[in-house]
Amino acid sequence: MTKRAAPLIRCEQVEKRFGHKRVLRDVSFSVAAGEVLSLLGANGSGKTTLLRIIASLDRPDKGEVWLGPVPLSTAANEIRRYIGVVAHTPLLYDRLTGAENLQFFARLYDVKEPQRRIELLLQTLDLWRWRDSAVRTYSRGMSQRLAIARALLHDPPVVLLDEPDTGLDRESLKQMTGLIRQLRKRNRALLLTTHSMERAVAWADRVVELRAGRLHQLEGPNRIGK
Amino acid sequence: MAEHSEAGRVTRKGGGLAAYLRGVWAVAEKDVRTEFRAKEVVGTMAAFSVLAAVVFGLAFDLRVPRPELVVPGILWVIILFGGVLGLHRSFGSELDRGTLTGLLLAPVERSAIYLGKVAANLLYFLIMEALLVPVLLILFDVNLLKPLVLLALALGTVGYVGAGTLFAALTAQNRARETLLPVLLLPVLAPLFISGVGVTAVVLDGRGNAEAWPWLGIMGLYDALVYAIAFLLVDVIWERT
Numbered sequence: 001m002t003k004r005a006a007p008l009i010r011c012e013q014v015e016k017r018f019g020h021k022r023v024l025r026d027v028s029f030s031v032a033a034g035e036v037l038s039l040l041g042a043n044g045s046g047k048t049t050l051l052r053i054i055a056s057l058d059r060p061d062k063g064e065v066w067l068g069p070v071p072l073s074t075a076a077n078e079i080r081r082y083i084g085v086v087a088h089t090p091l092l093y094d095r096l097t098g099a100e101n102l103q104f105f106a107r108l109y110d111v112k113e114p115q116r117r118i119e120l121l122l123q124t125l126d127l128w129r130w131r132d133s134a135v136r137t138y139s140r141g142m143s144q145r146l147a148i149a150r151a152l153l154h155d156p157p158v159v160l161l162d163e164p165d166t167g168l169d170r171e172s173l174k175q176m177t178g179l180i181r182q183l184r185k186r187n188r189a190l191l192l193t194t195h196s197m198e199r200a201v202a203w204a205d206r207v208v209e210l211r212a213g214r215l216h217q218l219e220g221p222n223r224i225g226k
Numbered sequence: 227m228a229e230h231s232e233a234g235r236v237t238r239k240g241g242g243l244a245a246y247l248r249g250v251w252a253v254a255e256k257d258v259r260t261e262f263r264a265k266e267v268v269g270t271m272a273a274f275s276v277l278a279a280v281v282f283g284l285a286f287d288l289r290v291p292r293p294e295l296v297v298p299g300i301l302w303v304i305i306l307f308g309g310v311l312g313l314h315r316s317f318g319s320e321l322d323r324g325t326l327t328g329l330l331l332a333p334v335e336r337s338a339i340y341l342g343k344v345a346a347n348l349l350y351f352l353i354m355e356a357l358l359v360p361v362l363l364i365l366f367d368v369n370l371l372k373p374l375v376l377l378a379l380a381l382g383t384v385g386y387v388g389a390g391t392l393f394a395a396l397t398a399q400n401r402a403r404e405t406l407l408p409v410l411l412l413p414v415l416a417p418l419f420i421s422g423v424g425v426t427a428v429v430l431d432g433r434g435n436a437e438a439w440p441w442l443g444i445m446g447l448y449d450a451l452v453y454a455i456a457f458l459l460v461d462v463i464w465e466r467t
Contacts, residue, residue: 056331057330057331077333077334077335079333080332083331085327085331087328089324090324092328093260095260095263095264096260096263100259107249107251108329108334109332109333110245110248110333150328
């Protein structure tokens with residue numbers, strides 16, 4: 001894995017405050033291509049804030065985040081093309097159909113040959129049959145799968161998954177595990193948050209935990225068997 | 227980054243003005259499509275404007291000798307209050323449904339998102355005004371279909387929607403946005419409102435077009451200022467502090 005030498009996500013001494021509250025303190029870590037990092041933490045520990053900073057939705061008060069060789073602070077809009085985000089809400093329009101949602105985001109991301117890409121993703125995620133149904137008629141698992149399709153529509157090298165296991169049944173969790181493995185195999189850098197230690201270990205190469213805004217390493221690289 | 231992914235192959239990079247306009251159009255089209263399915267905004271604005279015109283008609287019918295005296299004020303008051311009913315949904319609905327984050331994650335300029343919202347709102351206002359003008363003609367027997375009145379309506383609507391969409395974005399994250407938006411927005415719209423009433427009154431009174439142009443100048447200047455300020459602010463509006 002020579003590519004692991006060059007991290008795709010690199011956080012250096014990131015700090016974030018909301019008012020007087022320091023949500024993140026001196027957070028540093030990196031994720032290489034083809035690596036999955038699980039981020040554990042209680043509610044309010046700063047996981048989502050950290051993901052928002054890496055997704056360029058928030059700016060850190062101190063420190064810097066790098067995506068590949070590019071510091072986020074210098075490249076706001078263009079760098080978003082390289083990030084896919086699965087949030088714990090699906091970020092989808094419930095009045096639009098599954099296909100219309102993906103068509104909309106394909107236009108925002110300027111995806112070439114959008115129909116082919118949309119069909120591929122909907123087939124892969126077993127949503128093709130429901131492509132013309134309004135998202136409000138989807139089950140939680142279907143919405144989550146469509147949210148994943150939305151996040152992968154532009155085939156980003158960096159994928160951020162914020163509690164992707166929330167509300168999923170056993171079958172959907174199995175699909176999620178398969179998808180994470182597939183993305184890892186395709187050399188994507190994955191950073192995911194979860195409350196479940198079991199899934200953090202099952203899905204990731206390394207597990208870290210945010211406690212009171214500080215990052216603690218729980219498992220070293222590649223110590224978890226795949 | 228591109229060597230780690232097919233992103234360079236799957237998406238177009240850069241694209242300048244054409245990509246920017248594609249972003250604007252995508253947001254506008256999505257808003258209009260969802261609105262015509264949800265029927266949350268246009269129906270409310272249209273129903274309010276017609277009802278308000280009827281109420282004003284009943285209120286002034288017996289007391290006003292010449293309807294031209296009150297119609298300019300009625301027209302702009304209805305537009306002012308009818309418009310604010312729809313504007314707060316512009317970003318409010320995105321926040322309520324949790325979709326704003328999805329928009330902000332996309333590699334498009336914040337100003338393109340803002341302009342897409344403006345374009346959709348302009349269409350809603352156009353529908354409301356297209357209903358309101360004939361209703362005022364029927365109720366008050368005053369024809370507003372005159373070039374300078376229509377120009378004033380166009381300038382007023384563009385300025386109102388520009389300011390209103392910006393304020394809707396500013397107040398969207400506030401729980402009291404429905405009451406906060408008019409409280410903040412209406413004072414800011416005063417120059418536009420006064421000028422709009424001024425132009426309409428001059429035209430309906432038959433005082434000659436020369437008197438209307440200074441008002442129209444103020445409206446044009448207001449519009450330019452609103453969009454300049456909006457372009458300066460939209461990048462920082464959605465940053466959490």
